[in-house]
Amino acid sequence: MNRFAVFFCVVAVVGGAVTLAALNLNTALGSPWHVPPYVVSLVGKYLCYAILALAVDLVWGFGGILSLGHAAFFALGGYAMGMYLMRQIAGRGVYGNPVLPDFMVFLNWKELPWYWHGFDNPIFAGLMVVAVPGLLALVFGWLAFRSRVSGVYLSIITQALTYALLLAFFRNDMGFGGNNGLTDFKDILSYPLQADATRAGLLVVTASVLAFSLMLAYAIVASRFGKVLIAVRDAESRTRFLGYRPENYKLFVWVVSAIMAGIGGALYVPQVGIINPSEFSPANSIEAVIWVAVGGRGTLVGAVLGAVLVSGGKTWLTGALPEIWLFALGALFILVTLFLPAGIIGAFRRAPAPLPAPEPAE
Amino acid sequence: MTRPHEDTLLYLDNVTVSFDGFRALNALSLVMERGEMRAVIGPNGAGKTTMMDVITGKTRPDEGAVIFGRDTDLTRLDEPAIAALGIGRKFQKPTVFEPLTVWDNFLLALAGDRRPQFTLWARETEAESDRIEAFLATTRLGDLRHRRAGDLSHGQKQWLEIGMLLAQDPQLLLVDEPVAGMTDAETAQTAELLREINRSHSVVVVEHDMDFVRALGVKVTVLHEGSVLSEGSIDHVGADPKVIEVYLGR
Numbered sequence: 001m002n003r004f005a006v007f008f009c010v011v012a013v014v015g016g017a018v019t020l021a022a023l024n025l026n027t028a029l030g031s032p033w034h035v036p037p038y039v040v041s042l043v044g045k046y047l048c049y050a051i052l053a054l055a056v057d058l059v060w061g062f063g064g065i066l067s068l069g070h071a072a073f074f075a076l077g078g079y080a081m082g083m084y085l086m087r088q089i090a091g092r093g094v095y096g097n098p099v100l101p102d103f104m105v106f107l108n109w110k111e112l113p114w115y116w117h118g119f120d121n122p123i124f125a126g127l128m129v130v131a132v133p134g135l136l137a138l139v140f141g142w143l144a145f146r147s148r149v150s151g152v153y154l155s156i157i158t159q160a161l162t163y164a165l166l167l168a169f170f171r172n173d174m175g176f177g178g179n180n181g182l183t184d185f186k187d188i189l190s191y192p193l194q195a196d197a198t199r200a201g202l203l204v205v206t207a208s209v210l211a212f213s214l215m216l217a218y219a220i221v222a223s224r225f226g227k228v229l230i231a232v233r234d235a236e237s238r239t240r241f242l243g244y245r246p247e248n249y250k251l252f253v254w255v256v257s258a259i260m261a262g263i264g265g266a267l268y269v270p271q272v273g274i275i276n277p278s279e280f281s282p283a284n285s286i287e288a289v290i291w292v293a294v295g296g297r298g299t300l301v302g303a304v305l306g307a308v309l310v311s312g313g314k315t316w317l318t319g320a321l322p323e324i325w326l327f328a329l330g331a332l333f334i335l336v337t338l339f340l341p342a343g344i345i346g347a348f349r350r351a352p353a354p355l356p357a358p359e360p361a362e
Numbered sequence: 363m364t365r366p367h368e369d370t371l372l373y374l375d376n377v378t379v380s381f382d383g384f385r386a387l388n389a390l391s392l393v394m395e396r397g398e399m400r401a402v403i404g405p406n407g408a409g410k411t412t413m414m415d416v417i418t419g420k421t422r423p424d425e426g427a428v429i430f431g432r433d434t435d436l437t438r439l440d441e442p443a444i445a446a447l448g449i450g451r452k453f454q455k456p457t458v459f460e461p462l463t464v465w466d467n468f469l470l471a472l473a474g475d476r477r478p479q480f481t482l483w484a485r486e487t488e489a490e491s492d493r494i495e496a497f498l499a500t501t502r503l504g505d506l507r508h509r510r511a512g513d514l515s516h517g518q519k520q521w522l523e524i525g526m527l528l529a530q531d532p533q534l535l536l537v538d539e540p541v542a543g544m545t546d547a548e549t550a551q552t553a554e555l556l557r558e559i560n561r562s563h564s565v566v567v568v569e570h571d572m573d574f575v576r577a578l579g580v581k582v583t584v585l586h587e588g589s590v591l592s593e594g595s596i597d598h599v600g601a602d603p604k605v606i607e608v609y610l611g612r
Contacts (some may be wrong), residue, residue, distance in 0.1 A: 011428070011610070130450075141540045164372075220482070223481065224482075224484040224486075225480055225481040227459075227469070227470060227481075228470060228478075230442065231459040231470055234456050234460060234461065235459060237420075237441075238453070238457045239448070240440075240441035240442050240445070241418060241441055242445060242471055242476075243442050243445035243446045243530070244442060244476045244524075245442045248477070248478050249478050252478050252482075362418065
């Protein structure tokens, strides 16, 4: 994890996205250079996953907090975006109700629940994308870190958190579309979601957000704060006796990470066209941890690389041999743990030169 | 709370700690003067480490008070608050921040603002660099400043940790078995270093090594089953029949 790697990754992500978008929009359908629209959306999706992976690496790689529920923040950001996109449909749904989304008409609801108000405003919705995951993380983290819950116990609680949200969002009377979730979106900020230009634009925006998140995460871990965070990760009680309050350090990075994940989720929803409760499933959060482990925990750049590579592999394998994907994922995790404990990036890092023999004590 | 003396730095008054019925500390009372160096010895399970835990806020006593300075009751505070008051602790097993460089270990230990809102924006000042240079010189780790602390030898880690303790600039240092696993030469150097530190700080040393305690030449407190068995010079406690009985078996 050095400045050069981060810089290179930022350039590659933004440059790659802009190139793909340009090749999609500016080449003819039959041209060998043409990038089909589904590739644009697919890469956009991978980059959203990369934002989630970065969020996981920030807390796990540097704070030692193994979150097995980070997809919850991703999904909450996604739902906030989904609610905005639902309100944008306004009257163009199957039932043609000017205010109520289709699923509410179907459930025979007469008026919009209070918590759906305001989501027709993109600025308010954007605020919620940040505020909902951020506040949940703040409350959860405040309680957990203050009571010094850590390690496996914390991981289990995060898993329980995302599972509880999964069950809650499955319920029809929660008002988030139940099992089916939110879908059938028409446009975003008045741009039609089906248009190639909109999809290309979303890809470039996602790449820029990823690049910004990467630089932000790097700035945090390279600061003195980041050094304390690493100290907390490896010797928490020692930092206390030095006068630091580890709970405050963890809480800050936890909330930043949750917000990052939430923004990733918000960008994900318009590109895949749906958000439903399965995004809360514990397996998603575990997959995110695997991305980070494969790319290299505590390297930031590795998280991005791992997310893109493993998701790419998943797309290919679930197309070619759908039934073996989960076995392949499990095997990948075991192999990486055994042979690349520091991940792909970690394997490329130079081993430190051997120390000179300690000076004889006179 | 009455204190025995105006110059008292630390006063443990009747401190009792039980774990599941086992009394790790049993009505322990101890007085330390400002500027003093005190050696605490005792067989395994005598309560030495528990006493450190109580002073630094890791363990809360069931009974008794721990008064620091004029009238601060340490039993009401947690570890970071006690550290901020000026009590530093060195652990038995050297705990330094292994992935960080020697330099950064000192940087994090230097007295200063510990809040995240400060450290997020903090830039290393010249005053900080100067102080780190000074500690590098004291601990003879100057050539290793850019190495990961995890790469240091056992003895070097012990020295780094003592140096970090100094960087905190505490009024009172608690040092748990500083010479465990050290060579004889390193042990002698460490005794010298502790005496040097004692010129400007009060120090409590917990140690098993009798030769080391003798080399320090300070007042000794012998703990046994959670209370003070004997107190005085090393020759005095060494001649105490109670101490001999405890150490040489009954």
